[in-house]
Amino acid sequence: MVRISQAIAAQAAYPFAALAAKRAALEARGMTVIDLSIGDASLPSPTAAVETLRERATRPEHHHYSSYNGVLPLRAAIGGWMKRRFGVTLDIDHEITALMGSKEGLFRFPQAALDPGDIVLYPDPGYPVYAHAIAHAGGQPLPMKLSEKNNFLPDLDALPEETRRRVRMIIVNFPSNPTGATADDPFYTKLYSYARRHDWIVLSDNAYCEIYDDAPPRSTLEFDPRHERTIEFFSFSKSYSMTGWRLGWACGNAKLVQALLKVKGLQDSAPFEPVQFAGIAALNLSDTDMAATRRFYADNRATVKKALAAAGITYCDARAGFYLWARVPAGLTAAEFTDRLLAERQVLVTPGTAFGPNGEGWFRIAVTRPPDQMAAAAERIGQPWGQATCAPDPSSDPSGDV
Ligand SMILES: Cc1ncc(COP(=O)(O)O)c(C=O)c1O
Known part of the structure; x- marks a missing residue:
């Protein structure tokens, strides 16, 4: 058998x-x-994305393996969007990679970042992929138990100093799946003060950043202006109703992004190029x-x-x-x-x-x-x-x- x-x-x-x-x-x-x-x-994907896919799919030059980090026009569009939306400037050759959905990158990144036994803080409740990704990479998942009394934000001060010293990476996700909580500036300031002190990697999952009532959520990269320790994941799925298209990106610290690309290169290629061009159309949607x-x-x-x-x-x-x-x-x-x-x-x-x-x-x-x-x-x-x-x-x- x-x-x-x-x-x-x-x-x-x-x-x-x-x-x-x-x-x-x-x-x-x-x-x-x-x-x-x-x-x-349940909303339809944007017409501009569908039309772009249709047109690009007829061009034979797009029927081949794409470059691993995605086509230059997509990375340029992402760079422009990050600048407009968050005021974050990225090196589009080294600090951005396209992904086949952000889940792909979230699962693979711990393989690129961790050594066996490395401790990773992650939210509980949280997107279920995090704990599996850490464990699969040989890391040690350490749940941050979120509570209503703390507005479902991790209480970093409550971590024993000894634990904080041993942590290698922290995963944050605001707006949160599943609680819907958002983080305020004092939270991010505190997060980075611990991250700098203890040399943590900050993995931010920003899949829902474009869905908000009034206050636009921040990017963690705004709190790490030199991109020393942050990798942030974005998705076309939720913001642009493109779940089935499988398109996202990771950006931030060049060493972290390139390490992710190394793992990714062993396992797959980049998304189908017409899908990447459709992503550009989505990023250019009007207010x-x-x-x-x-x-x-x-x-x-x-x-x-x-x-x-x-x-x-x-x-x-x-x-x-x-x-x-x-x-x-x-x-x-x-x-x-x-x-x-x-x-x-x-x-x-x-x-x-x-x-x-x-x-x-x-x-x-x-x-x-x-x-x-x-x-x-x-x-x-x-x-x-x-x-x-x-x-x-x-x-x-x-x-x-x-
Ligand atoms: C918090 C969070 N991150 C990432 C993803 C993955 O999105 P995708 O792979 O479609 O980009 C999801 C999907 O539900 C999610 O809820």
């Missing part, structure tokens, strides 16, 4: 693959499910187009918040990203609640535990479906679940690491 790696055999499926299977099972029985689980936009996208998510968030509040379900009052992080009604675990919501009300959301053990007691709603579906789902979530008080806050557990 064939054998596979024991580690992979023991590995649970990626949470969203398991949720998709649950949805498929219900749909096979003729039910219609409103899927608010995975963070996939009016982007304002319409932001309004779509802001309105959806407002619809769901209203229904949750009316039902007595508490939530993290996110004003950016496209998720709402809400408390599971009392007496149910996150998995029990989300299973019941699916089976009894045909709404699929993600249990908080998909984002780490510290997500127990919470669930995540992606506010990505058309407004009528959001309103219908919110109404079903808000119907009474027995006791309508809140579950205890698991993050108040004093044994938490951070």
Whole structure:
């Protein structure tokens, strides 16, 4: 009999693959499910990107392997966008690389940065890829347990000095998946004071930076003006509704970006060139187009918040990203609640535990479906679940690491 790696055999499926299977099972029985689980936009990709893809795909010169870091016009467009959006100046030859989606780079970067046993701080709850990527690279994942009382920001002061000294890299993600939290300037200032003191690498995942109600999120590179220790990841998926296109980029410290490229070069090439040119079209979208996208998510968030509040379900009052992080009604675990919501009300959301053990007691709603579906789902979530008080806050557990 064939054998596979024991580690992979023991590995649970990626949470969203398991949720998709649950949805498929219900749909096979003729039910219609409103899927608010995975963070996939229901808005169409920008017309300018689609048209550019169509035109570029007819040109044979784009049918070959692309340069590993992406075509120069894309890197130039990214450089221009970073300058306009954040005031950050990048060397487009050494400090930027295209990616086949930011997930690709997030998974590979720890292989480029870590030696066996290196400690990496990452958010719990957080995007599930981080912990797997660290462990896969032989590093030691150390969760930063985020709590409501700290606005879901890591409490870096609470880390023992001895631990801070041993940390090699920290991963931050604002606006956050799954909590929707954003970081303020004092947080970033503190982050970099520790990072400089202890020589940390700062990996910032800025996948949701263009989805916000009023205050544009910052880039960590604004706080590391000489790009000494930062690598930041960006995605076309969420900002431009291009999840299926698989396009993102990493930028920042040249040594870090080039190390990532070295690993990447061993495993793949760059994205299909017509997709890269379509990315340029997306980066050149007008403020009016982007304002319409932001309004779509802001309105959806407002619809769901209203229904949750009316039902007595508490939530993290996110004003950016496209998720709402809400408390599971009392007496149910996150998995029990989300299973019941699916089976009894045909709404699929993600249990908080998909984002780490510290997500127990919470669930995540992606506010990505058309407004009528959001309103219908919110109404079903808000119907009474027995006791309508809140579950205890698991993050108040004093044994938490951070
Ligand atoms: C926080 C975060 N980072 C990165 C990604 C990956 O995005 P992509 O690979 O589509 O660029 C996601 C996707 O859900 C995410 O939520």
